[in-house]
Amino acid sequence: MTTSARSSYLDAEPREDNYLAAGYGIKSWLLTVDHKRIALLYLISLTAFFTVGGLFAVLVRLELLTPQGDLFQSEIYNRLFTMHGTFMVFFFLLPSVPAVFGNFLLPLMLGARDVAFPKLNLLSWYLYVAGGLLSFVAMLAGGVDTGWTFYAPYSSTYANSQVIVSALGIFVAGFSSILTGVNFIATIHKMRAPGLTWFRLPLFVWAHYATSLIMVLGTPVVAVTIVLVAIERLFHVGVFDPALGGDPVLFQHLFWFYSHPAVYIMILPAMGIMSELIAAFSRKRVFGYPVVAISSLAIAVLGFLVWGHHMFVSGQSVFAGFVFSLLSMLVAVPSAIKVFNWTATLYRGSLSFRTPMLYALGFIGLFTIGGLTGVFLASLAVDVHVHDTYFVVAHFHYVMVGGVVMAYMGGLHFWWPKFFGRMYPENVARTAAVLIFAGFNLTFFPQFLLGYLGMPRRYHAYPEEFQVLNVLSTAGASVLGLGFLLPLCYLAWSLKYGRKVGPNPWHAAGLEWTTTSPPPKHNFDAIPTVEHGAYAYAELDAEEVAHA
Amino acid sequence: MFQDFSLFPEAASTVAGRVDELYLFLVGMTAFAATGIFSTLLFFAVRYRRRQGRKATQIEGSIPLEVLWSAVPLALFVFAFGWGAKVYLEVHNRPKDCMQFYVTGKQWMWKIQHPTGQREINALHIPVGEPIELTMISEDVIHDFFVPAFRVKRDVVPGMYTSIWFEATKVGTYHLFCAEYCGTKHSQMIGEVIVMDPADYEQWLSGQPAGADPVESGRLLFENLLCATCHEPGPRQRGPSLAGRFGTKVGTQAGRQVPFDEDYVRSSILDPMLDLSVGFEPVMQTYKGQVTETNIQHLIAYLKSIGAQPVAGETSAEGEEL
Amino acid sequence: MKSHVLPLRVYLQVFAALMTLTAVTTGIAFVDLGAWNTVVALTIALVKVVVVVLWFMHVKYSPRLIWVAALASLYWLLILFGFLMSDYVTRVPVEGWAPPIAW
Amino acid sequence: MPELAATHHGPLAHHFETLEQQKDTCTLGMWAFLVQEVMFFGGLFACYIVYRFLYPAAFLEGAHHLSPAWGTFNTVVLIGSSLTMALSVRAAQLGRRRGTAGFILATMALACVFLGVKWIEYGHKFEDGLIPGVAWHPEPGAAHGLRIYFGLYFTMTGMHALHMVVGLVLMVFVALRALRGRYSPDNYIGVEVLGLYWHFVDLVWIFLFPLLYLLGRH
Numbered sequence A: 001m002t003t004s005a006r007s008s009y010l011d012a013e014p015r016e017d018n019y020l021a022a023g024y025g026i027k028s029w030l031l032t033v034d035h036k037r038i039a040l041l042y043l044i045s046l047t048a049f050f051t052v053g054g055l056f057a058v059l060v061r062l063e064l065l066t067p068q069g070d071l072f073q074s075e076i077y078n079r080l081f082t083m084h085g086t087f088m089v090f091f092f093l094l095p096s097v098p099a100v101f102g103n104f105l106l107p108l109m110l111g112a113r114d115v116a117f118p119k120l121n122l123l124s125w126y127l128y129v130a131g132g133l134l135s136f137v138a139m140l141a142g143g144v145d146t147g148w149t150f151y152a153p154y155s156s157t158y159a160n161s162q163v164i165v166s167a168l169g170i171f172v173a174g175f176s177s178i179l180t181g182v183n184f185i186a187t188i189h190k191m192r193a194p195g196l197t198w199f200r201l202p203l204f205v206w207a208h209y210a211t212s213l214i215m216v217l218g219t220p221v222v223a224v225t226i227v228l229v230a231i232e233r234l235f236h237v238g239v240f241d242p243a244l245g246g247d248p249v250l251f252q253h254l255f256w257f258y259s260h261p262a263v264y265i266m267i268l269p270a271m272g273i274m275s276e277l278i279a280a281f282s283r284k285r286v287f288g289y290p291v292v293a294i295s296s297l298a299i300a301v302l303g304f305l306v307w308g309h310h311m312f313v314s315g316q317s318v319f320a321g322f323v324f325s326l327l328s329m330l331v332a333v334p335s336a337i338k339v340f341n342w343t344a345t346l347y348r349g350s351l352s353f354r355t356p357m358l359y360a361l362g363f364i365g366l367f368t369i370g371g372l373t374g375v376f377l378a379s380l381a382v383d384v385h386v387h388d389t390y391f392v393v394a395h396f397h398y399v400m401v402g403g404v405v406m407a408y409m410g411g412l413h414f415w416w417p418k419f420f421g422r423m424y425p426e427n428v429a430r431t432a433a434v435l436i437f438a439g440f441n442l443t444f445f446p447q448f449l450l451g452y453l454g455m456p457r458r459y460h461a462y463p464e465e466f467q468v469l470n471v472l473s474t475a476g477a478s479v480l481g482l483g484f485l486l487p488l489c490y491l492a493w494s495l496k497y498g499r500k501v502g503p504n505p506w507h508a509a510g511l512e513w514t515t516t517s518p519p520p521k522h523n524f525d526a527i528p529t530v531e532h533g534a535y536a537y538a539e540l541d542a543e544e545v546a547h548a
Numbered sequence B: 001m002f003q004d005f006s007l008f009p010e011a012a013s014t015v016a017g018r019v020d021e022l023y024l025f026l027v028g029m030t031a032f033a034a035t036g037i038f039s040t041l042l043f044f045a046v047r048y049r050r051r052q053g054r055k056a057t058q059i060e061g062s063i064p065l066e067v068l069w070s071a072v073p074l075a076l077f078v079f080a081f082g083w084g085a086k087v088y089l090e091v092h093n094r095p096k097d098c099m100q101f102y103v104t105g106k107q108w109m110w111k112i113q114h115p116t117g118q119r120e121i122n123a124l125h126i127p128v129g130e131p132i133e134l135t136m137i138s139e140d141v142i143h144d145f146f147v148p149a150f151r152v153k154r155d156v157v158p159g160m161y162t163s164i165w166f167e168a169t170k171v172g173t174y175h176l177f178c179a180e181y182c183g184t185k186h187s188q189m190i191g192e193v194i195v196m197d198p199a200d201y202e203q204w205l206s207g208q209p210a211g212a213d214p215v216e217s218g219r220l221l222f223e224n225l226l227c228a229t230c231h232e233p234g235p236r237q238r239g240p241s242l243a244g245r246f247g248t249k250v251g252t253q254a255g256r257q258v259p260f261d262e263d264y265v266r267s268s269i270l271d272p273m274l275d276l277s278v279g280f281e282p283v284m285q286t287y288k289g290q291v292t293e294t295n296i297q298h299l300i301a302y303l304k305s306i307g308a309q310p311v312a313g314e315t316s317a318e319g320e321e322l
Numbered sequence C: 001m002k003s004h005v006l007p008l009r010v011y012l013q014v015f016a017a018l019m020t021l022t023a024v025t026t027g028i029a030f031v032d033l034g035a036w037n038t039v040v041a042l043t044i045a046l047v048k049v050v051v052v053v054l055w056f057m058h059v060k061y062s063p064r065l066i067w068v069a070a071l072a073s074l075y076w077l078l079i080l081f082g083f084l085m086s087d088y089v090t091r092v093p094v095e096g097w098a099p100p101i102a103w
Numbered sequence D: 001m002p003e004l005a006a007t008h009h010g011p012l013a014h015h016f017e018t019l020e021q022q023k024d025t026c027t028l029g030m031w032a033f034l035v036q037e038v039m040f041f042g043g044l045f046a047c048y049i050v051y052r053f054l055y056p057a058a059f060l061e062g063a064h065h066l067s068p069a070w071g072t073f074n075t076v077v078l079i080g081s082s083l084t085m086a087l088s089v090r091a092a093q094l095g096r097r098r099g100t101a102g103f104i105l106a107t108m109a110l111a112c113v114f115l116g117v118k119w120i121e122y123g124h125k126f127e128d129g130l131i132p133g134v135a136w137h138p139e140p141g142a143a144h145g146l147r148i149y150f151g152l153y154f155t156m157t158g159m160h161a162l163h164m165v166v167g168l169v170l171m172v173f174v175a176l177r178a179l180r181g182r183y184s185p186d187n188y189i190g191v192e193v194l195g196l197y198w199h200f201v202d203l204v205w206i207f208l209f210p211l212l213y214l215l216g217r218h
Helices: A003-007 A026-030 A035-063 A073-094 A096-110 A118-140 A154-158 A163-190 A203-235 A248-282 A291-303 A318-346 A355-378 A380-386 A390-420 A426-453 A464-497 A537-547 B016-047 B063-092 B200-207 B216-222 B227-231 B262-270 B293-305 C006-027 C036-056 C063-093 D019-054 D056-064 D066-094 D096-129 D148-179 D189-214
Strands: B099-106 B109-113 B119-121 B121-128 B133-136 B143-147 B152-156 B162-169 B171-178 B193-194 B249-251 B258-259
Touching: A026 A035, A026 C036, A035 A073, A035 A096, A035 A118, A035 A390, A035 A464, A035 D189, A073 A118, A073 A163, A073 A390, A096 A118, A096 A163, A096 A203, A096 A248, A118 A464, A118 B109, A154 A203, A154 B227, A163 B109, A163 D019, A203 A248, A203 A291, A203 C063, A203 D019, A203 D148, A248 A355, A248 A390, A248 D019, A291 C063, A318 A355, A318 A380, A318 B016, A318 C063, A355 A380, A355 A390, A355 A426, A355 B063, A355 B133, A355 D019, A380 A426, A380 B016, A380 B063, A380 B152, A380 D056, A390 A426, A390 A464, A426 A464, A537 D148, B016 B063, B063 D096, B099 B121, B099 B293, B109 B121, B109 C036, B121 B200, B133 B143, B133 B152, B152 D056, B193 B200, B216 B227, B216 B293, B227 B258, B262 B293, B262 D148, C006 C036, C006 D066, C006 D189, C036 D066, C036 D189, C063 D019, D019 D148, D019 D189, D056 D148, D056 D189, D066 D096, D066 D189, D096 D148, D096 D189, D148 D189
Parallel strands: B099 B133, B121 B193
Antiparallel strands: B099 B109, B109 B119, B133 B162, B143 B152, B143 B171, B171 B193, B249 B258
């Protein structure tokens, strides 16, 4: 490819009817039904919640610097980790990729003018914000100290904190998630451009389809469970209260029926981003495309059959433990398949190591560790020892932060020019990516060791022999925190000073790159007709040569 | 800060080594897979970095490869399941003739009772080389009895008994943690397991204030609560006689056969109307609020001593397990 | 937009069938069939649901995707109930578990 | 087709190409929503199954505190309302404006009868002291687990009633739109979707009725 071909992609002036220019007042944002603007609303609110959740994490790590539990009282500490968990899980991780990237990109990738139900989409955002505000109210009114898992009977009877308000916040946010799922399912089924058959769809779309299924099928169960906890607290009906004949283990069943598949709600869209990044920066179609596509659905379906692996020591029957352990092993396979296929995609590619690609490679590394340590937890005897220890904490942070957040950051850099028509500064972005990767490992790797040593999670004070590893972890957390501050600054900077770009700064395949950056209000001047599958890099390269 | 620093926990029970073997196998598997993937990534990253004039080669995929890298992990994972399940049964299935300890968890302490009646809080003294079984219940929320050095852990649930067993192999003092988040002072619901030579244990026991033997205190409770009035043969007998009953089956008025075991005794004391014995009027009052969980455990110990199998021990159907 | 308009007669027949089934299920509840009472009641309920779904909700005349949606909800319900009960029904023989106790 | 999509007014929303696509999309969306409704009630039914398994006696006793006559009556009423709802959709398909609104009104009337009966039943439970946390003083010797039975009874029927109230609100809107002639044989998706929702509410009751009222009646 030649310099002249390249220049046609860069330094373009944005067109005047782009979606950002479609209105400037507050009302034009708060009442918008444009999926792209709603995505940005989510981006802003998610960043706010991520910051709050991150602050709680910082305080938690500071407390754990010393074994005595001397920085906060235990009441405060318990609230800190609970709020960290609820904000991060329910108000950042669950909506993160679907709400920002799914919303912005699905219609663009499908060649549609919007999602199927634009008003419902806006309602989803309002529900999400309302849920978040309720959680904020709960926080200001004294916080909640049940842990993000809300285990009964502690949550339903014993906790003296804002359980009901907080639970209501999660309930409301849950409906945001459900409606997003409904919206995406209808969009993917019915809004595809002519010629865009299922096996021509980008893997990002497949991943979002699988995630939407889980949102619709799983979320209502946790919603009704939360309702039951509130009813139990208000009326003492006994459903979860052993003092009245209830079985507290039932709460765990219902909670994990959703909350285990929920980790796939978080990771599947991240995997979708991964496929896009790997393909774009290798300039290749994804190796084994149909297998990767189907593996997303396999994860969504199998993911519903494994929830009991959270309950091996809870009083669940031995038989159920065996069944859930075996099925948990099966669900690890489609994830492994994805990792292998991404790696194989690099083979004989033309790899460039721009920031999004660095995040993608980081994802593969960290997700491999996160996924394989999941096998430890699915294996009964080892789980008995490491259950509810820092091993579990490390494992899910490797998947949730090392996986979801890495992909989120990678996607943010990749599609940033599409969102705003401007490029982020490359060098500082690469530095931040390396910082985040290093800080992450330093924070969470020691926690695997702590876990096997036996340090229980949610401990405010701990025996002295665990201090070395905890200090390492806190040190890593400061690096990680710094790593996250950098993008906050330079991305904001780039909104005004970043270099202007044309429709396709990455020379990437995909319908979203055929429209201008930022896209016009209705996405496409004419609905495109699709003639080949996603990742048509061979065709793209040929076109460029022809141009040159 | 570097005192007692280590990277691997002490192993001090018969099952600890078995769990560690499996753990190390999984660590090996992870290390192998991760090294493989990372070095491949690194190699590709260098070998196929973007260079002027070289294009990517488009590859569709490969069914044999897909099959290979589905089947190999599947086989490994299922193997990990099998091994984990096997060791789990060893961790879970107790041997016969365990020493019976009683554990009550409450916010935020462990109350422990020895077979011979001595009581302690947040500490458990045991003899080395003896299989120990703990029968556990919680008075409020869910707790979890966790001894890392023994690699055992079990939730302590309100309203239902759970049990755990272990056999210590090394004299020493080990951490006891509550591993299920239980509220404000969760991190202070900790204690020590002190493993002693059997002789030292005997000496320790005799040095303790001779807490009444559970059977004996159970007998006293049985008298003081006037249980005998209704539950022993006599003019005022209104309920089933209890001698020789423990370990048998009870026919209930609902027409079921339920085992006369710890849970049955406990529920009959706290909620007599549940599973009434056939042939008697529903006249018994609840003793809720009048007896503690520890009292109930004593009454159970007493009933066991006059039961069908006077030896303290098995009531549940462990033999039929999987 | 084509729409399949069912004749009025069909709706009335469906309603009559539902009424009959309601009468049967109420009537049979007063006859002692042992455990079969539950089976019969649930079977009748299921038949009623199928009738409502097929005709009132027009699934009989809908594209395959709608069938899939309806069946998927049933399938996932069965996953929830099945795996949940697989714990409860196996607790007794394996761990000597008794129902939680009240006081 | 682009010129069609540029239409910003009329029954076709800007982001759809054809009315057919719009109808199919809305129907699919509603079904996806109903699937989540099924799972929502599924969680409650899961609790019911577990506690019925643990406390069979309490669930038999609980059923005896309910009136099968009221239950049967309400079942007839609710299935009747499903019929009128289906007829309303049919009227919309045929472009009968008044018929559509009229049948919706009939549905609303039946729904109100149902809720009225529910109100009376709840009142009886209050008098009998069978509402956990509000008025709970069952006869001595009541089966263990009765409190859970009534806890579930009120949660399940309450959630069901709440769904009916939501349906009633929606019906007001749809009936008004129907009267204003917003629906036509080409575009009656609002009525269709409302109908699907209402039939779902009926389906939940079809299971609640035998499970709560009838089992153990003999």
